[in-house]
Amino acid sequence: MNIGVLGGGQLARMMAQAGSSLGLKFMFLCPDSHACAAPYGEHLCAPYDDKLAQEHLAKWADVVTYEFENIPLPLVESLQQQIPLHPASSVLSVARDRLPEKLLFHTLGIPTAKFTPVDSLEMLINALEDINPPAILKTRTQGYDGKGQALLLKGSDLSAIWKEIGEVTCIVESMVKFRREISIIAARNQKGDMVFYPVSENHHRDGILRLSISRQNDAMQVAAEAKIRKIMDNLGYVGVMTLELFQVGDQLFANELAPRVHNSGHWTIEATETSQFENHLRAICGLPLGRTSSTQTTAMVNLVGRLPEESGIRNIPGASLHFYGKTKRPGRKLGHVTLTSSDYSPEEFEIGLAALLKLAGEAELASRKFFNSTPLTQCN
Numbered sequence: 001m002n003i004g005v006l007g008g009g010q011l012a013r014m015m016a017q018a019g020s021s022l023g024l025k026f027m028f029l030c031p032d033s034h035a036c037a038a039p040y041g042e043h044l045c046a047p048y049d050d051k052l053a054q055e056h057l058a059k060w061a062d063v064v065t066y067e068f069e070n071i072p073l074p075l076v077e078s079l080q081q082q083i084p085l086h087p088a089s090s091v092l093s094v095a096r097d098r099l100p101e102k103l104l105f106h107t108l109g110i111p112t113a114k115f116t117p118v119d120s121l122e123m124l125i126n127a128l129e130d131i132n133p134p135a136i137l138k139t140r141t142q143g144y145d146g147k148g149q150a151l152l153l154k155g156s157d158l159s160a161i162w163k164e165i166g167e168v169t170c171i172v173e174s175m176v177k178f179r180r181e182i183s184i185i186a187a188r189n190q191k192g193d194m195v196f197y198p199v200s201e202n203h204h205r206d207g208i209l210r211l212s213i214s215r216q217n218d219a220m221q222v223a224a225e226a227k228i229r230k231i232m233d234n235l236g237y238v239g240v241m242t243l244e245l246f247q248v249g250d251q252l253f254a255n256e257l258a259p260r261v262h263n264s265g266h267w268t269i270e271a272t273e274t275s276q277f278e279n280h281l282r283a284i285c286g287l288p289l290g291r292t293s294s295t296q297t298t299a300m301v302n303l304v305g306r307l308p309e310e311s312g313i314r315n316i317p318g319a320s321l322h323f324y325g326k327t328k329r330p331g332r333k334l335g336h337v338t339l340t341s342s343d344y345s346p347e348e349f350e351i352g353l354a355a356l357l358k359l360a361g362e363a364e365l366a367s368r369k370f371f372n373s374t375p376l377t378q379c380n
């Protein structure tokens, strides 16, 4: 089958890597002339609204998908008229905009941080009467990796913040004092069959994911599965979805959903029989979904802005290195490393992870203990 992908970054690249063993062929529509997925298929280097490129893609592909939610909705709507496309444009219209996304969570009885829409400075001032600072102002669309967000404190200069964020439609959210951030990834096919991956525990710095840990038998697995199942069934979803959650005590609050494969699931390449990338392709191609269980603790460390010396990483047993072939830029995700635990005792795994985090420039995370006796995952 021929798979058309909107976007040509590392998610599209890893999708194509997984798809090659399924005998799939790929074409990427991506305006970036250095699209890192390009070596794995045909690259249509054109703006997303280029009619000729759209026609070419629609003629060539058997099914179209996308690797991120910040693509123009009209493009997805138009392609969907011509060719099977998953996840559907109705899903994208919810997932790309924080307001309908939060409203969906509420309709389904899934708790979130307190929030209110804000379309003007006056509404922002009023919002803070209701939601006590500290709070967060988030643009409704186009936000990623902590971009399009501002912290609102008591006494903040709201007029300056409103200008800085671009005077665009936003929401204000109360700050959640979470114990952990986790995500759950699931795949659903056209028949409504679903598979779930073990949850990931996520650690961010400067709004960018730095570390994901997948532990054995995470206590929040069942609750997280129930929430993502509700959402996917409600949307009639086809493909892989990711749900980001805040854990407060033993309760889960939905933060946001991603209608796609996700950075917090890169460890599935090494640790599960069927990676998130392969299951996304299976779902959109109408193939049976593959098994998702993992029998080991796994960690994934992002390489952001700079690349550590390769030999250092290769010397850590159980470390699998993935470079994305992108040029260096501060804050840019250039690769990741997955650390699997099959060769390790828990203590050795902790030491290996600390060494890896140090090499990745994550000194603060490297100094933490993730596998000590503190029952991080027991919440009754």
Ligand code: AMP
Pocket (backbone or CB within 6 Å): 113, 136, 143, 144, 145, 146, 173, 174, 175, 176, 177, 181, 204, 207, 244, 255, 256
């Ligand atoms: P987001 O783009 O909504 O995923 O936000 C990026 C990161 O900011 C999250 O992963 C959290 O670490 C933090 N964050 C976002 N919203 C909240 C919130 N309401 N309360 C506390 N932290 C938040």
